[in-house]
Each structure stands twice: as C-alpha cells, then as structure tokens.
Amino acid sequence: MARNKEKLVLLLDVGPSMHGVLSEVEKLCSMLVEKKLIFSKYDELGVVVFGTEESKNDLTTEVGGYQNITVLQDIKVVDGDLVDTLQKLPRGRVDGDFLDAIVVGMDMLIKKYKDLHKGKKRLCLITNAIHPIKDSFEGSKEDQVMTIAEQMAAQGMKIESIVVRGRLSRDANKGVMDENDHLLSIFSKKTHTRIVYVDTPTSLLGALKTRRVTPVTVFRGHLELSPHMKIKVWVYKKTQEEKFPTLKKYSEKAPASNKLATHQVKVSYEYKSVDGSSTSVIPPEQRIKGYRYGPQVVPISTAEWDAVKFKPEKGIKVLGFTDASKIKRHCYMKDVYLFIAEPGNTRATLAVSAIARAMKEMNAVAILRCVWRQGQQNVVVGVLTPNISQNYKIPDSFYFNVLPFAEDVREYQFPSFNSFPASWQPNDQQQKAADELVQMLDLAPSGKEALLPEFTPNPVLERFYRHLELKAKQPDAAVPPLDETLKNIVEPDPELVAENKSVFDALHRHFELRQNPKLKKSSRQWYQEKQSGSNAHVSSGQAVNSIENQPPVKIEKIGDLTPVQDFEAMMSQRDNPEWVEKAIKELREKILALLIHSDEGDKYQKAVECVAALRKGCILEQEPGPYNDLMHHIRQYCEEKGIKSLPQLLASRDLTLISNDVTAEEARSFFVKMEPKPDV
C-alpha cells in the first residue's frame, strides 16, 4: 500500500473573481481528503492558496518575489484537520498568478522528496485563469512555462489543472484567457497533464477524481486476429461503478466501561437439516452443493464439477468484423473495458492504431471472444469499437462492451406505435409541441454539453461522505437536504425550464392527460384485462396527472345513469370481498328493473349491456351461479310475457350461460330452445 502513496499539492486560486465558486472548491477539496482518509490513509497532501493579500512561502523568504501566495498547509499525511482547513479557505483580495503558484508547489515537492517517488508527485491547480501572469525577467512567458514544464517532467511530477470558465467567469478579458489557455497547454506537451474546463458548479464537483484507483489489468496477452496475426494488448476497466461503501455492523452489547471493545459483529451461517421435528447443524464437510433442475435438486461435489465443467482456454480471439449498425447500443451489458496496445511496444501500438482507424473509416466493429484468465469458467462475447485519440500524446485504443448471449435476451413483443389507431397517434400540433420540447431542452447546445458524465459526481456518494464528515463532529446530525449544486443533477435546470416556459405550456395544452381510474388494481390484473381486449374500458386513460393523483372515488351503489361503469368500479374495489357480492346483486336488480320498466323494449339495449358486464364480471370472479340464475329468470320472464326481441338480442351478443356449472351443451342450446320456432 505504502508504495502507492501519492504526494499531492493543491494549488487553489482564492482571488476575488473566484469567490463565487470557492464554496464548491471547498467541498471538492474536503471530499478529496475525506476519501483519502478512508481509502488511502497514507497519502500526503499540501495546500497552497494564491490571491491572498499576505505572502507566506519558502520562495518568497529565500529569493523574494512570489507575492500573494500562502502555504496553508505544508505537505503532511492526510488527517482530519486538513478537512477543517479546506472547509474554511481564506477569501483573497488580489488576483493571483497561477504560474507562481505552480512554482511554489513544485518547490515544496522537490524540497520534501528530492527526485524520489517519480510519478507519484502531483500538483492540482484550480483557477479560472482570467488574470494575466507576470512577465518574466528573461525570455517570453512561453519560454518560462517551457522551462518549468521540463523541470516538472524531469522530477516525474504530474499536473492537473481545473479551469473554471463559462458562466462562472462572465466578464473576463478574452485575450488574457486565450493566452493563459495557451500557456497551460504547453504543460501538456511536456508532461503528463490533464486540463479540464468546467462551467458549472456541478461539473466543478465532478472535475477532480476524488478517489484514486490503482489501475489493474484484466488481461495481458494477445489479441488474436487470426492464428497468424496477433497483437499484444493490455486490457483495463474503462468504467466501473463506484459502489456505496459497505458499512460494518455495529454491536452495542459491550458495556460502555469496556474501552477495548471492538463493537464488531460477526455474521455466522448455520446449515441445518430439517428432518421432521429435529433440527441438527450439519458440519461443513457433510454439506454438498446442489443445483436446481426443475423441481429436482441435483447434488454435485466440487471435485465432480471441476471434472466436467466448461473450461475455456485463456485468450482473446476475433470472431469477425461487422457493420457497426448491427450492434444496437442498448445491448451493451456491463461496464466497459479498454484495450490498449502493450505500453512501449511501438509496433503493437501501430497495429492497434491502424485497425482502429480502418474500423472507424469502414464504420465497422469487431466481435471478440474473451477469456481473461486461465481457469475462468465462462467466455465473454463482446464488441470492440475504435477509440481514435484526439490527443496526440495518447495512442489509439479500443473500447470493449460485453454483448448478451441468446439466453440473456427476452424478446417481448410490443405493438409498434405506428400500428395504433389514428386516435392514439399524436396529431400535428402534438407532434410539433413534442419536437419543440426536444429542440429547446437541448443539453448540448453548440457543443457545450451540460451534465457530461465525466464531470457529474454521484450525488449519493457526495452526500454520504459529506454527512460522514458532519457526523464525525456532531453524532446526532440529521441528514441535510440535497444542496443546490447536487440538485442540478437530479432535477431539470430551473433556468432552462424558465426560458422555455412557452414550450411547456404548449405541451400542457396539447396533451390532455387523464387520470387513471384503474390505478388501484394490481398491474397483473390490469394486464390481463388489457390482453383479453375488453373494449368496455375505452373511456379510461392510463396516463396520470402526477399532482392530482388521488384514488378514484369510491362507488358504493350502482346508479341509473352508468350502471356498467359503476359495476366495474365496484368489482374492482379490493378492500373488501363483500363489494363483489354487492355489485353482482345490485346489477342483477338493476337489470330486472330495466326489463320490468321497459316500454316496448326501449330499455332492452341498456339491459343487455348490463347483462354483458355481469357475465364478464362473473367469469372473472369465477362465480357463474348468479349469472346463470339470472339468465334462467330472464328466460322464464320472457316466456311468460312472450317477449321475443330480448332473447334474440342476448343470443346475438353470445350472452349464453357460463358453461362451467352447466354442460356446454346446455349452455349452447339455451337460447336456441327459447327462440320460438318459426314453423310452430
């Protein structure tokens, strides 16, 4: 661990023009230290601020000059005090000179470590670089930067510059900015440098990698194009999710007097057999692994398994190249790998570069079969896409994404939006409103991309580490609400929304969204209904209005106006099984009332609708009894009164008996019997 100790000097601009973002700088830097305290406790850190009125650094005392630069903290192993220091950065009164600050920082590193620890020494500059640096005594500013950069390279130092621009530094002199940018870019020619431009407080928080992960190769070996053509490559992870830290469990059982208590909790697993009443713990050597195969569990010992399991050979093989359009973006399965040519191997780098560029030109991708390590039990099939480096210091490389196997894909069928009836299709105005929304809510206008993943910190992690720091001081502190900068990640930019108010208004106008009365039902039931294609529900829109998302009004009685709807609503009230019974009973009464009060059959149509609803309800509830009873009753009624039109109406709607109870034969012939034979 110790050999990877990083030695970092933070160079922070605290001049007046930076005051607007200093609170973010404080958060960023304290987060850096907080994470170091957990993940790399032995790293060393120094803090230099520039733009202060006073000057306090070695160089100013030794050689003079280097004004307005204060060493806030000499290089030391990270500790809690550093967090406190960084959380209260002084506000400077003068415009600072970042180049002087760089020299001071270098001086600190050189004095402390001589030329040891090459590659572990790092400077991190946070400035807006909108103020001119002082002219040098000899040579141009470029020469001066060049000399410094060469020295830096010789000492094995790296520098990372975070330049705060855009909205955060509006009225700056463009000429000066360009000059400074040019000067900073000289560093990248000579040394390993990262220059980052950020323009929102949110992206500032994400600009600095607050946790250093030592890169580890996943694979070193040959990328096999064909048995005769192999290229040496190393494979790294390009993305890997930084997980929420796993917290340990805390035991409060130990008495408070016990000062040596570890408060640790041990998780123990016991395997017990469950034969009848007696339970006994089975020792590990008596356990055997089993896999489910249908209802069976197949026991298999590790040794047996080793003998028969799938054992692929280590290696990465190209299966073929194909058109990039064949691979859909959403098929990417996992985090991403990076393939680079073996470092220092010029020929391999050239080969990778040639293939990457050829692939780019042809819009092709390669399909690979990878076995990263010997003894790995599966293979990975994935797609290799070219990454043409924009920076001429960095060689071309590939990205590799894992693709799904046939077993991993569930091909659900969805109706195409285009095949929906015209009434469901957006009309021209709606389409226009939607198009406008897409256009206006552009997060990447003219190349300035907002919320770039590279600069967007994970709000959950930010919040956790901040709260951790707070809790270390105040154990009872409540979790504070999400602050403004982090809110920008989870909510739409209020400014953008305000600017485009008219677009949203148009959207509101054109899309009348209705509340969904069926929301209370379980989704499964709802789906079933949809599938069976019940047309009785056309009236309901699924879309909900988020604000007025109230449960539907409770129906307690079937009214005269909309008996069918009332019945359905009642049937779907799941809070009490009595509703179903009540609904069926009431609808039955309603139907009979309709028949009796019908004048020359004018209400038959309505009655038939009710019968249809009742039949459906009874089938769903698997209670055919009440329905069949009613039908018998209706038949009797019709026969007595000699009504012919109603049975015909019912028969035409296929409203026969439900055939669970009665034989199908009886159900079929129900109305046939009833229809008076024409010849009789």
Add this chain to the structure above:
Amino acid sequence: MDLDPEDVFKDEEDDLDNEFFQQSESSKEYVVYLVDASPKMFNTTCAGNDQKDETHFHTAVSCVAGSLKTQIISRSYDEVAICFFNTREKKNLQDLNGVFVFNVAEREHLDRPTARLIKEFDCIEESFMREIGSQYGIVPGSRENSLYSALWVAQALLRKGSIKTADKRILLFTNEDDPFGSLQDAAKKDMTRTTLQRAKDAQDLGISIELLPLSRPDSEFNVSTFYADLIGLDGEDLAQFMPSASQKLEDMKDQLRKRMFTKRVVRRIEFQIANGLSIELNTYALIRPTVPGAITWLDSVTNHPLKTERSLICEDTGALIQEPPKLFQPYRNENVKFLPVEIAEIKRISPGKLRLLGFKPLSCLKDYYNLRPSTFVYPSDQDEITSAGAQMEPPGMHMIYLPYADDIRDDEEIFPDTEEDAPRADEDQIQKAAALIKRIYVKDFSAFQFANPALQRHYAVLQALALAEDDIPETIDETAPDEEGLTRPAVVRAAEAFKHSVYGDSYDEESDMGKEKMSEASRKRKAIAENAAKDYDWGNLADKGQLKNLTVGDLKVYLNAHNLTVSGKKEALISRILTHMGK
C-alpha cells in the same frame, strides 16, 4: 476489479437497493401445449435443418421439447401439460375421445417440467404410433369434435391456480386450417359455433389461446378460414399474423421462443416531463444476464436440502443480536455510526420517478458510457401515446445507465511518459488493415446469436446427472472462432500484408523478444528464490516438524524454487512441501 471465477455467474444487480432490477418471480405461467396429431401432421413435410424433409408433427414436437428445456432452466416454476388431439387412444380426465394427455411418473398432468418428462418426451416419436396413434377426430356423421374436446381438456387442466397469480396459456400447433372442412353445412356451422364458443369461454376465464400454424409448401395456412375467429384476430392483427413464417423448423422454434416470454413488468414508473405533466411507464428487463440457478446446500448423507440460518453475533460479548444493528464507518480514528434509516435517507436523492432533464444528440452517448444492461420502457397504457418525438423510436425507449464521474477511469492516459508523440498508423497501414477487416467481415451478425457455452454445459451436466446417465453429452461452443475460415489463403494473405506493413520483417522476433524479456525477469526472480531456498535445511526442518515455524513467505520461496503452486493456506503450503519431499 478482477473477475472472480465464482463471481462470473453472479448477477451484479443482485443487491437489495436495486429493486429496479428485481424480477418479480411471484408470477408464474401455466401452459398447455396442444399438438395436433392428425394423419395430416404426419403426411406433410417441410424442409428441416439439413435440407431433409421432416413431418410437421416432428417439427411441432421438437419445438415443444426445445421449449421445455428452456423452461426447466429459466422458469422452472412454470407448470406445463402436453396434450395431443386427433389421437387414436384417449387419456384424459374427462374421458373424451381423441385427446391424449402425455405425462410421466411422479408428476401431475399440469405440473413443473421434470428431467424425466423432457427425457421421455424427447423420444416420443418412436413410440407415438404404437401407444397413442393418429386418427382424425372430426368425421361426418358423428358428433365427435376433437378440437372442441381438446380445448375443453386444456381448459380443465388450466383450472388449477388463480388467474390473479398466474398467466394461463394454450399453445395450439396444427397444420389444418379448416378443421371442419369435411362436414356438411348445418353440422359444420354448429361445430364451428360451439368450438368458437368454447374458445371464447376459455378466453373469458383469462386463458389466452395462441396458434402456431404450420404451412405446407404448396398451400399456405389460411388463418381467416377458421382460426382467426378462434383466437380473436381481426383487421390489422390478421394482416400481421404471418403463418408463412413457420415453414421451417428453425422459424417455428424462434416463434415459439418469442411467445414463451410473457411480458413481465419490472416496475411501473412515472416519467415526469414537466411539472404537472407526466406519463406512466412500464419498465421491462429485455436483456439481463442469465445465470445458473443459485446453489442449494444439501446434506451429503441424505441429499435433503439444508436450511440456512444467519445470525449476528457480537464479537465482544458473544451475544446474539436480534434487532437490525447500526452500521458504522471507521473515520478519523473513530467509528461514525449510522442508523439504517439514515443510510436510506442519504440514498434517497429524488422521489422514485423518472425526470426529464433534457435532450442531447446521440453523438454525446459515448461507447464507454455504460455500466449495466439497459431497461426498456413502454407506456403502460396505449390509450395515450404522448410522444413520438424525434429521438424516440417506436416501439419504445431504452434506458441506458450513464456512469458518474467517479465511475469513469482514464487508464489510457497513464502511459505517455515520453516526450514523443504516440505512434499513429499511416495511410498504407490503415489500408492494409481495412483489407484484412474486409476479409473477415461477417455480414449478418446478430448481437445475441450465440448460446452461452458455460450455461449450455452447466445444464447438459445437470440433465445428465438428474437422469442418472453415465456420459455427459458434449456441448458445442458456438463462440469458438472459425479457425478454418481464418486460415483460408485469402485471409492469410491479407493478414501477412498487414503484418508486413506494420511489423516489417520483425514480427516473429518481436514476439520472441517479449518472451525473452519476460523470462529474464522471471529467471532473476527464480535465482533469488533459489538462493534463499538454500538458506534453510528444508529436509531437517521437515523432519523435526518445524516447517510451521517459518513464515508463509519463506514457505513460498521453497515452492517457487520447485515450481509448485503457491496458493492456499499455510497448512496447505506445508503439506505441499512435505508431499514434494516425499514425506
């Protein structure tokens, strides 16, 4: 960071915070495979796998067999029944003619698929004629209606279980598009009507009936003759129903596979476009890694499953902890404690819904912006389609998880430690590479055409063990490269040209040089190890049983010097040394 061999099968999304990805396993499916066994199914053939003609019956049966095998793997809680109709023999609870429910021992008619079912069903064709027999059940002059009976039997089988917890389906395989064709007017009309009513009643009970028609080469299966009414197709649906797709066995299998997936909504989520404007979406997990089922621990004596009990024990006092304990993170030399609710609060950064932040052009979506499989979203109700904006392609949208700054690494930037620029390929080299790429170009690649060889092997082994078979069938690794194709002269020539253009004549030296470098380093290490190994009188130490007094490092020196594995615990190392010495 590195792939753990045990881990490769584990689903990374398996943590509890991630209910987003949790599949609801509570829902299961009851399926009845209804296979027509009429003589017509045996008489007509279609082009099979290797250009040999195969009977329709064979096609249907192998489809079902394939489907059963997938089911036992991926959804073993589903219950199935296999039912033939138009058979000579009858076997069903209702004792109806012409319907035969196929089953094996130790299994209910509608039950979870077992290894034995699969095994016996695999060889059903051999014994079919002898034991079940084929006979068309609908003949003029009798009131028998085998299709009607089959639907009845299937519906009766599916009476089990509540519709609220299970999907019930009948999958009907037939090549007869006009089952009542031989009948006269009145009888035909009556039969048609009763059969349709039977089907409709089943559908009213929540059973969906799906048709998998088989077409003859000379005449297509005409859905509209009869079956359109039975399965409730009309208008546009009818036009989209493509019976011709199932001319071949592979197509049929494919069709069945697609239908076997019932859509399972992972989660219903609200998509808020603007304040006061939101739509309900359903999310679906279309692509998720399939893993072999979890390990069940068994008692090796009785082969009974064991119950796992997890208990929390305080390390200081040994007391059992009942309530969910507080959590802590060591920080600044002390333990900062959190209540579980506080952790939940920290993680809750927004209400559980999707919010539209804005739009970006597709070019902003870099290839490396990926962490997990995507999730598919589709409006949860089709009544209101709110958008067909420029970036939303029917029939839905895919959600791709973007990484945060903390998740992205810049490993490609770590190496330029020289002042020189990184080497770039020149035009000629690129041309040669392009020529090589053209040679190994695959035109019709599909992203998921390969079966996972590890899984295939896993289940082949399990099936063999479950049926107590002696030899385990070989599985084919579909992912193996086409060695033969890659050694075609044209490919080799292109490869040589590219090799020459990049490596000059030194390709072979290059690869040798690397080896030498490596071996030099390892030789050095070995030499050191050997020297160190001489420092101890190993034999003497071993005799006196003093090996355990050495450190693991020292023991490894010996192992290294003798080319032995250095992994394992100290005891393992010692025993390995002793074995090596022959003691």
